[in-house]
Amino acid sequence: MNTAIKISKPEPIVIQTSLELFHRATDIKRTIKTLESGNPVLITAFYSNGLVLLKELKHYLQKKFPNDSFQEQREFRAAYQKLSNLILVEIVAHKLTVKKAPSIGWLEKLYLEISDFLLPLPQVQGLNSAWQWYKNGISVPVLRNKMHPYYGVYFPTRFDHLLLFDQWLKRYDGAKKSAIDIGIGSGILSLQMIKYGFQNVFGTDTNPNAIVGLTEFMGTTKLSRKITLDQGSLFGKFEKQTELIVFNPPWLPQADNLDRIDEAIYYPKNLFSDFFTAAKKQLLPQGKLVVLFSNLGQITAATKEHPVEMELANGGRFQLEKCYKKSVKVASDKTKRTQHWRTLEEVELWVLTHIYTEITRSSER
Known part of the structure; x- marks a missing residue:
């Protein structure tokens, strides 16, 4: 692990006072009232007891917020997040103390400085899911080897945009000395x-976890000599101009305060203006700027604005070379979410180049 970078992880809880306990015989309604009063509850005996309590809490809140409107959906999610994170699980010697609990390697890997502590059950569930992805790896159609995403790093579960980028790279005949991958995440675009x-x-x-995770993934292989990492926004410390800039930004405008994973899904207000301003300086005269995006914001009515189209119309910095689009596969029948809009969704690959005036060309000579 890169100890110079502080990992983002669930904050360990150490409580000195006694907690109300929850097990199979505990009155669930009384326990939920305890949670609503702001007091934490400790799961005992079996791991499944915690899952039962989460399920009952969800049913209770669904009755309170019937989910008939978008506002009720938001209120339900906020209430569930607040109360469920008061449901705690004890960890001793980096192991969950409840019976029949999953073995989660992150507990030892991420918490070197402490071995005995408490964590909210939803955070434990997140650690467990992330550990399975990390341990078993995920297959990505554009790569030969499996990826092993690090905890707290966004990785795609849909690959339409990656396939679009792969097709573009096959046809790319420009210089290949260097490229910059903004928001490298799990590293798939760089590996492509x-x-x-x-x-x-x-x-x-x-995201510090992205840097630590990729550093670990590459180790001392040839990749570590070909991919250079920096924790920073946009272009970070890299000042040298490059032939290709690749940016796979979040596809939806930011609504509320976000956690690390949400930052990979929702973009803040000034992200694109800051990016295009910096990219103008970083891109070599004959270089190409590739932005992977989607019409998701428009078809879900999250926004009427398309940031790439706005840059082309008003920025005065870049011109469109080509825009490639690919329809997204229809959502699985198994999903419980309303996703009728998925039939309209398209991923987009925008190829932009510098706008040059005669004055600019003369100054370059």
Whole structure:
């Protein structure tokens, strides 16, 4: 682990006073009242007891917030998040103390400085899911080897945009000395570029876990000599101009305060203006700027504005070379979410180049 970077992880809880206990024989209604009063509850005996309490809490709140409107959905999610995180599980020697609990390697890997503590059950569930992905790996259609995403790092579960980028890279005939991957995340785009012959890729990310996870993933292999990482926003410390800039930004405008994973899904107000301003300086004269995006914001009515289209119309910095679009596969019948709009969704690959005036061309000579 890169100890110079502070990992983002669930905050360990140490409580000195006694807690109300929950087990199979405990009155659930009384326990929920305890949670509503702001007091934490400790799960005892079996791990499944905690799952039962979460299920009952969800049913209770669904009756309170019937889910008939978008506002009620938001209120339900906020209430569930607040109360469920008061349901705690004890960890001793980096192991969950309740019986029949999953074995979660992150407890030892992420908490070197403490071995005995408490965590909210939803955070434990998140750690467990992340550990399974990390341990078993995920197959990505554009890569030969499995990815092993680090805790707290967003990784795609849909691959339409990656396939679009792969098709574009196959046809790319420009220089391949260097490229910059903004918001490198789990590193898939960078690995695609290395696969197609790029000599050096510089990757940035504001998420410390992305930097630590990729550093661990690459180890001392050839990848570590081809991919250079920096924890920072946009272009970070990289000042050298490059032939290719790749940006796979969040696809929806920001609504509320976000956690690390949400930052990969929702973009803040000034992200695109800041990016295009910086990209103008970083891109070599004949270089290409690739933005992977989607019409998700428009078809879900989250926004009427398309940030790439706005830049092309008003920015005065870049011009459109080509825009490729690919329809997204229809959602699974098994999903419980209302996703009728998925039939209208398209992922987009925008290729932009510098706008040059005659004065600019003369100054370059």
